[in-house]
Each structure stands twice: as C-alpha cells, then as structure tokens.
Amino acid sequence: MIRVLLADDEHLIRGAMAALLGLEEDLQVVGQAATGAEALNLARALRPDVAVLDLQLPDLDGVAVATALHAELPTCRTMIVTSHGLPGHLKRALTGGVRGFLAKTVSADILATVVRTVHAGGRYVDPQLAAEAISAGESPLTAREADVLALAATGAPVEEIARRAALSPGTVRNYLSSAVGKTGAANRHEAARLARTRGWI
Amino acid sequence: MIRVLLADDEHLIRGAMAALLGLEEDLQVVGQAATGAEALNLARALRPDVAVLDLQLPDLDGVAVATALHAELPTCRTMIVTSHGLPGHLKRALTGGVRGFLAKTVSADILATVVRTVHAGGRYVDPQLAAEAISAGESPLTAREADVLALAATGAPVEEIARRAALSPGTVRNYLSSAVGKTGAANRHEAARLARTRGWI
DNA sequence: TACCGAGCATGACATCTGTCATCGGGGAGG
DNA sequence: CCTCCCCGATGACAGATGTCATGCTCGGTA
Numbered sequence: 001m002i003r004v005l006l007a008d009d010e011h012l013i014r015g016a017m018a019a020l021l022g023l024e025e026d027l028q029v030v031g032q033a034a035t036g037a038e039a040l041n042l043a044r045a046l047r048p049d050v051a052v053l054d055l056q057l058p059d060l061d062g063v064a065v066a067t068a069l070h071a072e073l074p075t076c077r078t079m080i081v082t083s084h085g086l087p088g089h090l091k092r093a094l095t096g097g098v099r100g101f102l103a104k105t106v107s108a109d110i111l112a113t114v115v116r117t118v119h120a121g122g123r124y125v126d127p128q129l130a131a132e133a134i135s136a137g138e139s140p141l142t143a144r145e146a147d148v149l150a151l152a153a154t155g156a157p158v159e160e161i162a163r164r165a166a167l168s169p170g171t172v173r174n175y176l177s178s179a180v181g182k183t184g185a186a187n188r189h190e191a192a193r194l195a196r197t198r199g200w201i
Numbered sequence: 202m203i204r205v206l207l208a209d210d211e212h213l214i215r216g217a218m219a220a221l222l223g224l225e226e227d228l229q230v231v232g233q234a235a236t237g238a239e240a241l242n243l244a245r246a247l248r249p250d251v252a253v254l255d256l257q258l259p260d261l262d263g264v265a266v267a268t269a270l271h272a273e274l275p276t277c278r279t280m281i282v283t284s285h286g287l288p289g290h291l292k293r294a295l296t297g298g299v300r301g302f303l304a305k306t307v308s309a310d311i312l313a314t315v316v317r318t319v320h321a322g323g324r325y326v327d328p329q330l331a332a333e334a335i336s337a338g339e340s341p342l343t344a345r346e347a348d349v350l351a352l353a354a355t356g357a358p359v360e361e362i363a364r365r366a367a368l369s370p371g372t373v374r375n376y377l378s379s380a381v382g383k384t385g386a387a388n389r390h391e392a393a394r395l396a397r398t399r400g401w402i
Numbered sequence: 403t404a405c406c407g408a409g410c411a412t413g414a415c416a417t418c419t420g421t422c423a424t425c426g427g428g429g430a431g432g
Numbered sequence: 433c434c435t436c437c438c439c440g441a442t443g444a445c446a447g448a449t450g451t452c453a454t455g456c457t458c459g460g461t462a
Contacts, residue, residue, distance in 0.1 A: 010284065010305035012312060016217025019224075083211065083284065104211035111213060142438060155390030158419070171440050177420055187420080187448090189356030189390045343408065359449070372410050378450055388418090388450080404462090411456080418449065425441080432435080 002119045005031045005048035007039035007065065008081075009057050013104075017052070017081075020108040027115060036060025043069055048076055050119050052111075055082035055089055063089065067096040077118045081111070087133035088199010090125065102126040139200040140182045148175040150201040153192035203320045206232045206249035208240035208266065209282075210258050214305075218253070218282075221309040228316060237261025244270055249277055251320050253312075256283035256290055264290065268297040278319045282312070288334035289400015291326065303327040340401040341383045349376040351402040354393035 004021060006029055008014040018029040031046045033039035036057040043051060051069055053062035060068075066078035079100030080093050093101050100118040102110070103126050114124045141149065144165075151161045158176075162169040176188045183200075185191035195201045205222060207230055209215040219230040232247045234240035237258040244252060252270060254263035261269075267279035280301030281294050294302050301319040303311070304327050315325045342350065345366075352362045359377075363370040377389045384401075386392035396402045 011308045012221075012282070012305045013214055013217065015309050016214065016221050019220050020213075020217050023220075081213070104213045107212050108216050144439065155386070155388060155392075155394055157387055167439095168441055170442060173419070173421085174441085175439095177422090180420075185356070186358060187356060191356075193356055345409065368409095369411055371412060374449070374451085375411085376409095378452090381450075406459100406461085408459090409457085412454085414452085416449100416451085418447105420447080421445085422443105424443090427439085429438090430436085432433100 002027050002050060002115060003030045003046070003048045004028065004115060005033070005039065005043055005046060005051045005076075007033040007036070007051065007057060007062070008054035009034050010054075013054075017108075017111070021112060021115070024112045027112060034058070036062075036065045039065050040068055040072075043073060043076060047073060050115050051076055051078045052115065053078060053080050055080050055084075063093045063096050063098065066093065066098045070097040077121075079114060079118050079124075085126065085129040085132065086197065086199045087129070087135075088139075088201075090129055090133045091199065094125075100124045101129060103129060133199075137198075139195075139198070141179055141195065141200055145175045145179045145182070146195070146201050148172055149179045149188070149192050149195055152176060152188045153196060153201065155189065203228050203251060203316060204231045204247070204249045205229065205316060206234070206240065206244055206247060206252045206277075208234040208237070208252065208258060208263070209255040210235050211255075214255075218309075218312070222313060222316070225313045228313060235259070237263075237266045240266050241269055241273075244274060244277060248274060251316050252277055252279045253316065254279060254281050256281050256285075264294045264297050264299065267294065267299045271298040278322075280315060280319050280325075286327065286330040286333065287398065287400045288330070288336075289340075289402075291330055291334045292400065295326075301325045302330060304330060334400070338399075340396075340399070342380055342396065342401055346376045346380045346383075347396070347402050349373055350380045350389070350393050350396055353377060353389050354397060354402065356390065 006014055006018055014032050021027045021029050030048055031042040033042050036059045053065050055062040062080045069076050069078055078098050080098050083104050085103050090101055100114045117124050151164050158169050158172050162172045180188055180191045183191040183194045185194055207215055207219055215233050222228045222230050231249055232243040234243050237260045254266050256263040263281045270277050270279055279299050281299050284305050286304050291302055301315045318325050349366055352365050359370050359373050363373045381389055381392045384392040384395045386395055
C-alpha cells in the first residue's frame with residue numbers, strides 16, 4: 001500500500017483527487033493539506049511514501065515544499081501537479097529533486113500510474129511540458145538582470161526598482177536594456193512578460 | 202434526479218468533480234466537456250438541467266458559454282466554478298444570467314448544495330468573491346479607456362496600440378493618461394495590472 | 403434651445419526610458 | 433599573466449511617454 005499525502009489549496013480539487021486516488025487498491029491518501037506549511041507538518045507526522053503537491057500554494061510553493069521534504073524526509077518521494085505549466089517551474093522542480101511533474105489536464109489513471117512510478121523510484125515528466133521547457137531553453141539573463149526584471153514586472157518606474165534593488169537608476173536601466181535585448185522584446189514590460197512565461201524570472 | 206453537464210479543461214479536475222457529484226444520490230453527471238464549443242454541443246444533445254462551467258476554457262470562456270446556453274436552452278441553469286476569483290468576471294457572469302458562482306476552494310458538499318439550489322431556481326454567489334467584487338466597485342473607466350488599457354496590457358508601445366484601436370497616437374495617450382489617473386497608478390503598465398485584478402478590463 | 407459629457411484629435415512641454423560609450427573592480431579560466 | 437565576463441556606475445542623447453490646454457462633433461438631457 002502506497003501512502004500518499006495531498007497538498008492543494010483548492011478544497012474541491014483536493015477532495016476530488018483524494019476520492020479518485022482512494023479508488024485505487026494500492027493507494028491510500030493519508031493526509032490532505034491546503035498550504036505549504038501544513039503539508040510540511042503533516043508530512044513530518046505521517047511520513048507518507050509520496051507527496052503530491054500543487055505548484056501554487058498560498059504560502060510556500062510546491063517546489064519549495066518538495067525541497068524541504070527531501071532534506072527532512074529522504075524516503076518521501078515528491079511530485080508536482082500544476083494547472084499552468086511554465087517551463088521554469090519544471091526546471092526548478094527537477095533540480096529540487098522532484099521525481100514527477102504533470103499538468104492537471106491528465107487523467108486520473110495517469111496520475112495514479114505516476115504515483116506508482118515515482119514510489120518505485122522512477123521519474124515521470126509530462127511530455128508536453130518537457131517539450132515546452134526544452135524549447136524555451138536556458139535563461140540568457142544574468143542573475144542581476146533577472147532580479148531587476150522581476151522587480152520591473154509590477155510596472156514600477158526605474159527609480160523604485162533602483163531603490164528596491166539597492167542600485168543606481170542608471171545601472172537599473174543598463175540591466176533592463178540588456179534584458180530587453182536578450183529577450184527580443186520592445187520594452188521592459190514586454191520583456192518581463194516573456195521572461196515570466198519562459199520561467200526566467 | 203438532477204442531470205448535470207460538466208465543463209473544465211483539466212481532465213483530472215473534471216473527472217474528480219464528476220466522481221464527487223456522482224456520489225450524490227440526486228445528481229447525475231450526464232456529460233463532460235473540455236472546451237466551450239464541446240460544452241455547447243453536448244448541452245444541445247443532452248439538454249442537462251444544470252451546466253457547471255469552469256471560467257477558463259481553451260476557446261470560449263465559461264461566461265460566454267453560459268450566455269449562449271441561456272439563449273438556446275432557457276431551461277438549462279448555469280453556474281461557474283473558478284480558480285481565480287476576479288471581481289469583473291463575477292459581474293459579467295451575473296449579467297449573463299449565471300445563477301451560481303463559486304471558487305474551487307469550496308468543498309464538494311457546497312458544490313452539490315449549490316447545484317441543487319441553482320436547479321431549484323435559486324442563486325448562490327461565493328460570499329468572499331462577492332465581497333471582493335463589491336469592494337472593487339464599479340469601473341470608473343469609459344468604454345474606450347478600457348479598450349485602450351486592455352491593448353496596453355501586453356506592454357505594446359503607444360504606436361501599436363493606436364494602430365490596433367484605429368486611433369491617433371495622441372488620443373491613445375490621452376486615454377491612457379486618464380486611465381492612469383483614475384486607477385491611481387504611476388504609469389499605464391501598473392494601471393493595466395490594477396484594472397485587470399479589479400476586473401475593469 | 404442650451405448645456406454637458408464622451409469620443410477623437412492636435413500641439414507643446416517636461417519626464418521617463420532605452421541605448422550607447424566608457425570606466426573601474428573582481429573572479430574564473432586559458 | 434592576460435583575458436573575458438559579470439557587477440556597478442556615470443554621462444549623453446534620441447525617442448517614448450505622461451500631462452495639459454484646446455478644439456471639434458455628436459447624443460442625451462434639463
């Protein structure tokens with residue numbers, strides 16, 4: 001019997017997934033969490049075999065929870081289920097030790113299968129998400145460029161970005177200019193949008 | 202027996218919701234659709250009592266489907282289930298004749314209850330979403346301001362917005378300036394962000 | 403009828419942004 | 433050691449953007 005912990009902030013979805021997984025004979029949902037912190041606490045108490053984590057949780061995101069889990073409970077495998085498959089998340093997840101990554105568009109059959117695969121020590125990545133991640137490629141942005149572009153994503157003026165990044169306004173503009181060039185965008189706002197969809201920030 | 206049609210692009214969620222609703226004795230899920238068009242076709246063929254629609258579908262969005270359904274099948278009640286509760290969607294939905302509106306954070310119990318309420322001719326709006334909608338208030342933007350701001354949301358330069366809106370660049374800038382003032386933002390990008398979260402565009 | 407607000411436009415002006423050249427310091431690698 | 437690249441900064445310049453005043457037309461309304 002594979003003991004599963006579920007984390008998803010949407011009650012409806014979480015309950016429904018639990019119901020579906022519970023129908024499988026070899027799977028047992030031992031706990032459900034609505035937040036990242038709750039998931040960590042439950043995992044410590046219940047020591048599940050597999051943690052199925054939603055990518056977007058109110059506090060910590062799924063990848064952060066997975067990373068923490070690997071440090072504390074090496075025997076617990078982790079997998080991510082997500083609505084919005086952004087390439088960057090996939091990469092972060094894999095480097096964080098996540099063994100399964102799929103979109104919520106898959107069927108319950110596949111979910112159950114992947115839980116078993118992951119529990120057995122295998123890996124599974126949604127083929128479509130994998131393809132998107134590969135096509136998006138490596139981030140061409142340097143660390144600071146990414147920082148500054150992330151701050152620019154809210155639409156803040158240069159001066160505020162400079163304050164928040166503890167840089168001079170001129171330097172911020174240089175970084176933004178460089179980032180705009182690398183992303184092929186027409187201005188920083190479009191650059192921020194593109195970088196976000198590609199998971200670069 | 203209440204006959205229910207489900208529409209959600211996420212296979213996992215849709216199947217799970219169907220499983221949960223199917224457990225209720227007085228509810229029967231007669232059809233499942235992954236797109237708006239598919240939902241309309243199924244509805245025409247199956248004539249369900251209640252259509253439970255996800256807000257975000259690949260082609261038409263949930264509100265558009267609901268509006269079309271009311272025109273074609275007046276006996277079919279509609280309700281919207283959504284992940285991201287933006288106030289503007291709620292208003293659009295209600296004016297479109299939708300009778301139930303809730304977030305996916307609710308429990309399956311509530312979902313089933315609301316299906317029954319809606320089927321009986323009642324209405325139900327998630328209290329939290331309703332509160333947000335009320336606090337966001339009426340849009341202060343004129344129609345053209347909203348148009349232009351929506352085009353600006355992608356980060357396009359003024360000249361392109363002007364072309365796409367068939368306006369002179371100067372006029373675009375006037376509308377944007379007015380919109381920036383009304384939203385209390387520092388520039389049009391922030392204004393677009395704010396307006397989007399408030400459902401004004 | 404007279405007035406008002408929305409839509410659309412132009413022109414002028416002050417800022418903000420994007421780009422480029424240039425500089426210095428520091429760490430990695432040939 | 434020299435070179436390359438990233439970080440951080442400055443100054444200058446062109447072009448984009450935000451703001452304001454002003455003018456016109458057209459519906460609706462007092």
